[in-house]
Amino acid sequence: MLEQEEDAHVLCGALKLFFRELKTPLIPFDVFDAALKASAYTNQKDKIKHFKEIVKSLPTPNRHTLEFLLRHLLKVTQFHSFNRMHISNLAIVFGPTLMWSEEETSNMAFDLMMQNLVIECLLQEFDSIFK
Template identity: 40%
Template sequence: FGCSLLALCERERATVPRFVLQCIRTVERRGTPLGTGTAWGDGDSSGDSLHGMFGFSLEAWYAAPPPDEHLDLDDGRWEDIHVVTGALKLFLRELPEPLIPFSHFDKFIAAIKIQDPSLRGRCMRDLVLSLPPAHHDTMKVLFRHLCRVVEHKEENRMSVQSVAIVFGPTLLRPASEESSMAMHMVFQNQVVEHILNHYGYIFPEG
């Protein structure tokens, strides 16, 4: 973990990391609507616990993966769905450059503050489209899954707001930690809420 998204995708010759796809497919294959939602919202996804469980092997695998070897999420260590979702959240949190790059942070915050709904929607869509392919495509895959989670909010208690609280500070953060995190957090969550609520407009082919 802690590998640049662009570098990882370049190495894999893809625009979405294989690990992200594997985690999401595993969750959707195993999880009932209830299990999927609670897995994303609850569970122990702290860095210490996950690194202690399998951190070395994962980091070593990503640093120098054996030829043609794929990470086996059916291995017993991944049996608990919370381990899979926790690992993906950890992967996203430890990206040196977040899914929404530092260079776009102020632009997204400014866009979400726009009062006119139509203008705000267009600005948000254009900003997402302006992301590097690896960031754009990974965001599309992740948010498509999160939209499916939200569809079952009556069963899993994972509303748009709940998902935004979980992912807002992870996917969008300023380069400098000196700025007011509490002030930014409201807008970080609102950005995630907006993308979830307008997924079909932002990713029309999705």
């Protein structure tokens, strides 16, 4: 049924719903804080080093799925002149879908912004992080 769907919005919505309905996010609770912290590093080498450590610590299925999904999203960005899906826009769409806190925090807006930065960094530095 999905293979017959031509509307990219429907397909993207189904993909986001799949990840959002997982009991544990693709980027698990136990690395949530470390990922937020890593995205805040100003030194790019430190940022990449910490993200590499985080990615290596993920369960193998999570790591492989994250790598596959990010690789696909980078392909989507190649058509940004048609779909307006730059890395930053994809990060906004997928940040809260791929990772969320186990407990509600008092500053959800800040957490959302930081989740977006995590996904943005993973996309921007994909080759360095996943090599």
